[in-house]
Amino acid sequence: MESNDVLEELLIVEAEIQDVEDQIRALIERQDKLYERKSELKAILEACEESGKQVNSGAPGTVEDWSGPFEWDSEADDVRLNIFGISSYRLNQREIVNAVMSGRDVLVIMAAGGGKSLCYQLPAVLRDGIALVVSPLISLIQDQVMGLTALGIPAYMLTSTTSKEDEKFIYRALEKGEGDLKILYVTPEKISKSKRFMSKLEKCHHAGRLSLISIDEAHCCSQWGHDFRPDYKNLSILKTQFPNVPLVALTATATQRVQNDLIEMLHIPRCVKFVSTVNRPNLFYMVKEKSSVGKVVIDEIAEFIQVSYPNKESGIVYCFSRKECEQVAKELRERGISSDHYHADMDVHAREKVHMRSCLAVLNPLSLESGVILAGVLETK
Numbered sequence: 001m002e003s004n005d006v007l008e009e010l011l012i013v014e015a016e017i018q019d020v021e022d023q024i025r026a027l028i029e030r031q032d033k034l035y036e037r038k039s040e041l042k043a044i045l046e047a048c049e050e051s052g053k054q055v056n057s058g059a060p061g062t063v064e065d066w067s068g069p070f071e072w073d074s075e076a077d078d079v080r081l082n083i084f085g086i087s088s089y090r091l092n093q094r095e096i097v098n099a100v101m102s103g104r105d106v107l108v109i110m111a112a113g114g115g116k117s118l119c120y121q122l123p124a125v126l127r128d129g130i131a132l133v134v135s136p137l138i139s140l141i142q143d144q145v146m147g148l149t150a151l152g153i154p155a156y157m158l159t160s161t162t163s164k165e166d167e168k169f170i171y172r173a174l175e176k177g178e179g180d181l182k183i184l185y186v187t188p189e190k191i192s193k194s195k196r197f198m199s200k201l202e203k204c205h206h207a208g209r210l211s212l213i214s215i216d217e218a219h220c221c222s223q224w225g226h227d228f229r230p231d232y233k234n235l236s237i238l239k240t241q242f243p244n245v246p247l248v249a250l251t252a253t254a255t256q257r258v259q260n261d262l263i264e265m266l267h268i269p270r271c272v273k274f275v276s277t278v279n280r281p282n283l284f285y286m287v288k289e290k291s292s293v294g295k296v297v298i299d300e301i302a303e304f305i306q307v308s309y310p311n312k313e314s315g316i317v318y319c320f321s322r323k324e325c326e327q328v329a330k331e332l333r334e335r336g337i338s339s340d341h342y343h344a345d346m347d348v349h350a351r352e353k354v355h356m357r358s359c360l361a362v363l364n365p366l367s368l369e370s371g372v373i374l375a376g377v378l379e380t381k
């Protein structure tokens with residue numbers, strides 16, 4: 001074959017590939033829309049079956065006004081301001097709080113850093129009893145518990161790192177209502193693997209003390225999501241076992257298909273859905289060509305950090321492998337940057353130590369002599 005012929009065929013093949021990709025994209029969009037309509041129709045049908053009313057085509061949840069006024073408005077404002085120190089709600093937060101306070105199941109899609117935590121933490125403080133929060137990572141849980149404790153809210157976590165003493169306190173609070181426990185964080189494995197925990201939770205619910213259930217990073221439920229966790233699948237038991245307890249599922253990243261999937265999996269067909277933009281105007285992206293020489297790459301990273309963040313602010317460097325994490329952190333230290341590695345292969349105490357350093361820096365950077373750079377891979381294990 002002449003090289004011109006090859007070139008010609010290559011162009012044709014590339015054009016065909018492009019065409020197929022366009023068709024696939026259009027079909028996926030169409031499928032997402034159909035999934036959405038399917039779950040709306042199923043929810044309408046269920047609502048009609050319950051109320052015995054005529055079927056109409058309006059989507060559930062769309063006509064309800066969650067902005068208020070509600071009887072808990074002034075108490076909510078008081079707690080928001082005086083406990084959480086937040087002067088006004090961000091987009092959708094008020095409405096979400098009101099829907100949860102009204103006892104509804106809620107699906108929240110909100111950008112990272114958009115303020116999802118307040119949406120369940122505020123109702124958790126307002127409602128009587130204990131709120132259960134399922135979160136995928138011990139480090140995220142530690143972060144939340146530390147923050148809540150600093151605000152004077154009795155929050156605990158029940159994970160592999162929990163001391164025997166705290167475990168006893170938590171079980172007594174669940175079973176007998178003793179002690180001051182308002183928000184309890186667990187990993188999904190606790191729900192799927194600990195019969196003891198589930199039996200205590202059942203007792204808490206039976207006594208009317210389970211105030212709400214929150215599922216953070218809910219996209220982990222869906223096999224279509226980017227971060228599927230098998231143990232999240234078993235969270236379907238929560239709505240089956242505690243049908244009258246409001247369930248809040250929160251995520252920053254869920255396509256229409258993932259949203260539908262998790263509504264189905266969590267058994268919350270009549271949930272109120274709040275979708276805020278996932279655009280983050282405060283994020284700045286820059287792509288730089290990477291040198292093929294490892295040492296030069298590290299030199300460039302170090303220079304970028306030192307020039308861009310001369311005040312030793314905290315930050316994260318993501319790497320592909322655990323080994324690379326350790327290597328990059330070590331080499332940054334050698335270049336005078338306070339850094340540590342963080343990955344799932346470290347024991348929990350070593351991870352906690354690194355995490356606390358970074359948390360301190362994030363929470364109160366001025367109190368540190370130097371910032372911390374985490375060269376880490378955050379893994380959902």
Ligand SMILES: Nc1ncnc2c1ncn2[C@@H]1O[C@H](COP(=O)(O)OP(=O)(O)OP(=O)(O)O)[C@@H](O)[C@H]1O
Nearest residue numbers: 086087088089090111112113114115116117118252
């Ligand atoms: N209404 C508000 N006004 C000002 N700050 C707020 C408000 N709501 C939340 N925040 C603050 O915004 C920050 C991010 O909130 P939060 O951690 O809840 O975000 P998130 O949506 O859970 O993010 P991620 O997806 O990364 O976990 C926190 O410091 C929180 O105190």
